[in-house]
Amino acid sequence: MSSRRGSSSLSAFFSEGIYTIGLTGGIGAGKSYVARMLQERHIPVYATxxxxxxxxxxxxxxxxxxxxxxxxxxxxxxxxxxxxxxxxxxxxxxxxxxxxxxxxxxxxxxxxxxxxxxxxxxxLRLCALESALLLGAGLDEYVDLVVAVVAEESVRLTRAMLRDGASEESVRARIQHQMAEEELIDRADYILYNDDAHPLAPQIDRLLAALPL
Structure with a gap:
């Protein structure tokens, strides 16, 4: 996990009285898997x-x-x-x-x-909003922290092809219609790296421990 805007991004508390994590990521990155891990930690997740x-x-x-x-x-x-x-x-x-x-x-x-x-x-004082279009549909205005789940394109391709039974060509076409991962990383507050070198559970636990709750 890494911060894109520094610890100040964790200091604000949403005016609605509940801290909201915005969870996003491209196809095959593992966004929905992270959402399930948050739910396992008793955090309600709105799946758009x-x-x-x-x-x-x-x-x-x-x-x-x-x-x-x-x-x-x-x-x-x-x-x-x-x-x-x-x-x-x-x-x-x-x-x-x-x-x-x-x-x-x-x-x-x-x-x-x-x-x-x-x-x-x-x-409740903490929830999450899961959306592939978080940064493209104006939903980031409703969250306190934008968390992007990222992985190498080759990894994302393999995951999506296995999950959906899709061809490499069709998955690549879907990737091309999504926000470029470089822009996603630049605009996010925190990054979760979902690959073999970076176990997700410790990253998520560190993020949750740093929230101002």
Whole structure:
């Protein structure tokens, strides 16, 4: 683990009354694995990818906006998002993908704030927000500390190919559409190195021990 902005980045306490770690990283870096390790340490983690999928069906404002953007056929008669149909639309239309993201990101932010408020009411003082798009979707404004999980590209490729059963070409294409790891490292407050030379557990424990709680 290394600090990018010095110990001062650990001194602020979020005005909402709960310290929030922002956890991010590129494909295959191990972001979700770190999230599970935080949960094992009894730290609630908001997983934006999972919640975004649910919000298409649960958030009425998002649902209505999606229908206006894509047509009522974007939802099944049972009221569930037709993900295959949506994928076919945005695959051929990059501009439409950007419009969908403009609808989803605010819904995720609303949902996260509601979730975190419930944690505050229960008396918790620490939580985490996991998102691959933390620094690209404005979610970093909601956290006190940006923690990036990084690994060599060859390691990330191997992990993603094994995990998803994907080809090297497809994984490389996904990497190209994500923030460059150099920029990720530059913008993060702390770095967790997820490789054989740097065991994760001690890095996470040192980070948690340094938080102003």
């Amino acid at each position: 990818d999972q919640r975004a999928k649910a919000l298409y069906d649960e958030d009425e404002e998002l649902r209505e906006s999606m229908i206006r953007l894509c047509g009522k056929e974007i939802y099944s008669t049972e009221g569930h998002l037709d993900r295959a149909y949506l994928a076919s639309l945005i695959f051929a239309d990059r501009a439409l993908l950007e419009e969908v993201n403009k609808l989803v990101h605010p819904a995720v932010r609303r949902d996260f704030c509601r979730w975190r408020s419930e944690l505050v009411e229960s008396g």
